[in-house]
Amino acid sequence: MGNPVTATRETWGPIAQGMALTLKHFTQMIVARDKTSVTVQYPEERREQYPRTRWRHALTRHEDGLEKCIGCSLCAGACPARCIYVEAAENSDERRFSPGERFAARYEINMLRCIFCGYCQEACPTGAITLRKDFELADHHRADFLYTKQMLLEPTPAPGAAG
Amino acid sequence: MNDSKLVNVTINGVPLQVPKGERIIESARRAGIDIPYFCYHPRLSMENGANCRMCLVEMAMPRTGPDGTVTLAKHPKPQTACSLPADEGMVVETETEAIVKARRGVLEFLLINHPLDCPVCDRGGECPLQNNTLHYGAGASRYIEAKRHYPKAYPLSEHVVLDRERCIQCARCTRFTQDISGDAQLDFLKRGADTQIGTFNAAAFSSLFSGNTIEICPVGALTSRDYRFRARPWDLATQKSICTECSNGCSIKLDHRDGLVLRVNGRVNEAVNEEWTCDRGKFGLPASISGERLTAPLLRDGDRFREVTWDVALGVVAEKLQAAGKQAAVLAGSKLANEDLYALQALCRGGLGSVRYDYRMGTQSSEARDAAAMLFGPNPAPTGIAGLEASPWTLVVGSDLAVEHPIVFLRLRKSWRFGKSKALEMVSSSAPANTHVGAFAWSSVRYADRGLPESLRSACSLLLAEMPGLTATPEIRAWAATGTPPADDTASRRMATALSTGPGTILVGEGALSGPDWREVLVALGHLAGLTGSTGSVNRLVSGCNDRGAEALGFGDWQPGTAGILAGAASGATPALWIAGADPVTQYHDPQVAIAALEQASFVVVSDIKLTATARMADVVLPSCSVAERDGTLTNVEGRVQRFWKAFEPRGSASPDWLIAARLLQRLGKPSVWFGWQDVLADMRSHVAAFGGVSLDALEKDGAMLVAPQVVD
Numbered sequence: 001m002g003n004p005v006t007a008t009r010e011t012w013g014p015i016a017q018g019m020a021l022t023l024k025h026f027t028q029m030i031v032a033r034d035k036t037s038v039t040v041q042y043p044e045e046r047r048e049q050y051p052r053t054r055w056r057h058a059l060t061r062h063e064d065g066l067e068k069c070i071g072c073s074l075c076a077g078a079c080p081a082r083c084i085y086v087e088a089a090e091n092s093d094e095r096r097f098s099p100g101e102r103f104a105a106r107y108e109i110n111m112l113r114c115i116f117c118g119y120c121q122e123a124c125p126t127g128a129i130t131l132r133k134d135f136e137l138a139d140h141h142r143a144d145f146l147y148t149k150q151m152l153l154e155p156t157p158a159p160g161a162a163g
Numbered sequence: 164m165n166d167s168k169l170v171n172v173t174i175n176g177v178p179l180q181v182p183k184g185e186r187i188i189e190s191a192r193r194a195g196i197d198i199p200y201f202c203y204h205p206r207l208s209m210e211n212g213a214n215c216r217m218c219l220v221e222m223a224m225p226r227t228g229p230d231g232t233v234t235l236a237k238h239p240k241p242q243t244a245c246s247l248p249a250d251e252g253m254v255v256e257t258e259t260e261a262i263v264k265a266r267r268g269v270l271e272f273l274l275i276n277h278p279l280d281c282p283v284c285d286r287g288g289e290c291p292l293q294n295n296t297l298h299y300g301a302g303a304s305r306y307i308e309a310k311r312h313y314p315k316a317y318p319l320s321e322h323v324v325l326d327r328e329r330c331i332q333c334a335r336c337t338r339f340t341q342d343i344s345g346d347a348q349l350d351f352l353k354r355g356a357d358t359q360i361g362t363f364n365a366a367a368f369s370s371l372f373s374g375n376t377i378e379i380c381p382v383g384a385l386t387s388r389d390y391r392f393r394a395r396p397w398d399l400a401t402q403k404s405i406c407t408e409c410s411n412g413c414s415i416k417l418d419h420r421d422g423l424v425l426r427v428n429g430r431v432n433e434a435v436n437e438e439w440t441c442d443r444g445k446f447g448l449p450a451s452i453s454g455e456r457l458t459a460p461l462l463r464d465g466d467r468f469r470e471v472t473w474d475v476a477l478g479v480v481a482e483k484l485q486a487a488g489k490q491a492a493v494l495a496g497s498k499l500a501n502e503d504l505y506a507l508q509a510l511c512r513g514g515l516g517s518v519r520y521d522y523r524m525g526t527q528s529s530e531a532r533d534a535a536a537m538l539f540g541p542n543p544a545p546t547g548i549a550g551l552e553a554s555p556w557t558l559v560v561g562s563d564l565a566v567e568h569p570i571v572f573l574r575l576r577k578s579w580r581f582g583k584s585k586a587l588e589m590v591s592s593s594a595p596a597n598t599h600v601g602a603f604a605w606s607s608v609r610y611a612d613r614g615l616p617e618s619l620r621s622a623c624s625l626l627l628a629e630m631p632g633l634t635a636t637p638e639i640r641a642w643a644a645t646g647t648p649p650a651d652d653t654a655s656r657r658m659a660t661a662l663s664t665g666p667g668t669i670l671v672g673e674g675a676l677s678g679p680d681w682r683e684v685l686v687a688l689g690h691l692a693g694l695t696g697s698t699g700s701v702n703r704l705v706s707g708c709n710d711r712g713a714e715a716l717g718f719g720d721w722q723p724g725t726a727g728i729l730a731g732a733a734s735g736a737t738p739a740l741w742i743a744g745a746d747p748v749t750q751y752h753d754p755q756v757a758i759a760a761l762e763q764a765s766f767v768v769v770s771d772i773k774l775t776a777t778a779r780m781a782d783v784v785l786p787s788c789s790v791a792e793r794d795g796t797l798t799n800v801e802g803r804v805q806r807f808w809k810a811f812e813p814r815g816s817a818s819p820d821w822l823i824a825a826r827l828l829q830r831l832g833k834p835s836v837w838f839g840w841q842d843v844l845a846d847m848r849s850h851v852a853a854f855g856g857v858s859l860d861a862l863e864k865d866g867a868m869l870v871a872p873q874v875v876d
């Protein structure tokens with residue numbers, strides 16, 4: 001194909017240019033460890049998320065350890081992806097999960113369908129459901145994306161921790 | 164109240180012609196003008212009404228001055244549209260600045276003590292208070308003072324939970340118990356800000372119709388114990404249906420979620436239940452179809468059951484039925500749809516050549532039924548439910564109407580309430596002192612055990628004494644004069660005065676013609692009906708959900724009847740018995756006979772929705788569908804064929820009974836041409852004269868009446 005000299009230049013020229021750029025950044029990173037580098041060493045390092053990032057949901061608790069969620073289904077009603085399932089039940093003095101009369105006996109989110117719009121958080125009258133910064137949601141099986149209440153619920157604060 | 168005379172009114176500048184005296188809120192609604200309201204309910208009286216003040220409007224009336232000029236005189240204060248009768252020349256404004264402000268004020272006032280705990284309130288999402296506040300209220304509350312507090316969730320009764328904080332004192336519930344159900348259980352206690360509803364002495368709210376108050380309460384003050392916290396309105400899907408708990412066949416709505424009926428609400432059907440339901444249906448229906456259900460065919464394996472495929476189960480059943488041939492028998496339950504009964508009938512007669520099928524579990528014989536049909540005409544319920552409203556008197560015999568026929572009872576009470584009808588009752592002295600009908604009856608006559616014929620005879624003879632000019636054959640006069648002399652008490656004499664006013668209606672409960680004395684009862688009823696000119700309006704009420712449909716199909720017309728079938732099963736004369744949706748062990752009038760028969764029977768197949776006591780004794784058990792899981796039609800007590808719609812998929816591999824019959828027919832080598840329930844209905848319409856007039860169009864609306872069935876000779 002035509003002039004061998006031109007062909008060689010057209011083939012090897014851009015490669016050399018590209019490699020030069022790579023080499024430049026490589027040396028900068030190795031030698032200067034400079035702040036302009038964009039790569040982080042995931043998973044050893046994790047980039048700080050923006051303050052309003054919306055990722056994995058959490059069901060939060062009051063300071064006394066009671067669940068904030070009252071099982072009102074408003075999040076499920078607001079959810080455009082219809083991916084929240086809530087089944088409520090009645091608190092009793094012997095079995096109390098949340099303040100007041102009602103708590104969520106079942107609370108499930110289908111993470112495969114969630115679009116992380118945050119409407120659920122917006123709708124929640126008690127601030128129970130929140131979207132947090134935990135973005136590592138990959139999993140192996142479809143069924144594992146059905147997050148149950150136990151998975152979503154914050155751990156009970158250690159005794160004496162609140163306060 | 165409404166004159167048929169039309170008057171001209173103007174609402175928001177729209178000229179309308181409405182009946183004189185019609186409430187403006189109704190006129191506006193018809194014209195598509197929205198007037199918000201809480202306490203108004205078209206079926207409740209205005210006594211204690213017009214109390215919420217939400218429906219305020221401005222009103223002006225034309226006034227003729229001394230010089231003859233007509234000016235429009237505006238009423239200085241806003242008026243409540245729910246109590247404002249339309250009159251000639253009335254001018255109404257619903258959206259003036261003053262009204263907008265007044266509504267906002269009313270809502271602020273109503274919300275002063277309201278807890279606004281919408282997120283945990285069962286009414287949230289379908290709450291008139293929420294809706295009106297959203298549309299007509301202020302955006303924020305100015306109220307910062309402490310609200311009134313009461314303990315939450317006070318149990319008024321087993322079914323009804325009261326939250327006094329949420330109550331807006333609209334008096335809908337109290338008026339319901341006073342006007343509609345008549346038990347007058349609820350009323351206001353205390354006064355001022357402490358006003359609350361409650362029962363006398365804090366007794367349980369005991370009513371056969373309490374569930375309706377939950378539906379009409381415009382806030383979440385009255386809620387259902389069973390439905391409590393089970394779902395929010397947006398979690399539910401709703402399907403139209405028919406209640407199967409008694410023969411009245413109320414139109415209902417099934418609210419369901421995940422294949423479970425969570426609640427039943429009334430659906431408007433002016434011809435039947437208006438909009439009400441009874442507690443048996445409202446709370447009993449969801450319970451009767453939930454719980455442990457059959458999901459796959461079961462085959463007996465020693466003293467246990469083994470799950471098998473339909474193929475295996477139907478193979479066994481078909482083989483046994485075929486072998487039994489003419490001797491095979493079918494017992495059908497009262498909740499089976501018309502289509503099921505027709506298909507079962509086709510299986511027996513067409514497939515097996517057998518006429519051994521019946522549905523009756525009581526003691527009434529075909530003889531009694533046919534004799535009644537000869538005497539009073541082939542239509543067992545010529546008056547119908549709505550027809551009661553026009554009857555000058557209605558005599559109830561042999562039935563605790565409110566319990567057996569709650570909706571017929573409500574209609575009877577309604578016609579009494581509007582002064583159109585006198586309720587008369589003949590009741591056994593063993594019945595409780597305060598019967599439901601007795602509470603408003605013109606006359607309630609008691610008779611001793613087995614004394615109904617005597618009591619009827621005594622009524623006839625008092626009637627003859629009351630009206631000497633009455634045309635009566637000497638035989639009747641002689642008959643009336645025999646026996647014990649007429650009871651000369653006030654109740655009997657009052658009854659005679661009512662009976663003497665001309666033709667009325669007689670409601671005969673199933674019990675009246677089920678005893679050994681049915682012949683005497685029938686004769687006496689015949690004479691009484693004849694003397695009062697009411698022969699054409701004697702209504703024989705049936706109790707089971709679709710008993711009327713079974714009767715119209717001729718399902719129990721053949722010998723040997725249920726007793727004969729059971730006896731055959733015991734003696735081996737019935738080698739194969741299919742019990743479809745029935746539970747003779749608990750339902751047959753003599754359970755011991757049923758149990759003995761099932762123990763001896765050589766082959767019994769039971770199809771039902773649950774593993775009933777009868778099913779436990781069967782050789783094969785087939786899972787069938789409840790009313791929520793399939794389509795079909797049911798015939799109610801007045802002969803109204805009504806459609807119900809499938810709400811969700813059946814459990815497991817359950818199948819409606821008509822389809823089981825169709826599959827068996829196929830195995831017997833006599834395939835049917837039914838691909839869906841409509842095909843069965845179509846077949847039924849062309850082969851059974853009674854169903855001839857049932858059009859699909861009518862089924863989509865209020866249902867279609869049976870053509871009066873012909874007596875089978």
Ligand code: SF4
Pocket residue numbers: 075078079080081082083084109113114115116117118119120121131
């Ligand atoms: S973030 Fe959006 S899509 Fe996801 S659960 Fe919430 S409302 Fe639904």
Ligand code: SF4
Pocket residue numbers: 068069070071072073074075076086104123124125126127128129
């Ligand atoms: S998370 Fe919030 S909105 Fe959802 S059910 Fe619980 S309290 Fe209601």
Ligand code: SF4
Pocket residue numbers: 277278279280281282284285286287288290291292293329381382383384
């Ligand atoms: S009654 Fe209506 S307004 Fe009151 S708490 Fe319940 S939903 Fe909210």
Ligand code: SF4
Pocket residue numbers: 329330331332333334335336337360379380381382384385
């Ligand atoms: S309980 Fe409901 S229906 Fe009864 S008065 Fe109060 S708000 Fe009205």
Ligand code: FES
Pocket residue numbers: 199200201202203212213214215216217218219243244245246
């Ligand atoms: S609706 Fe008219 S005052 Fe309540």
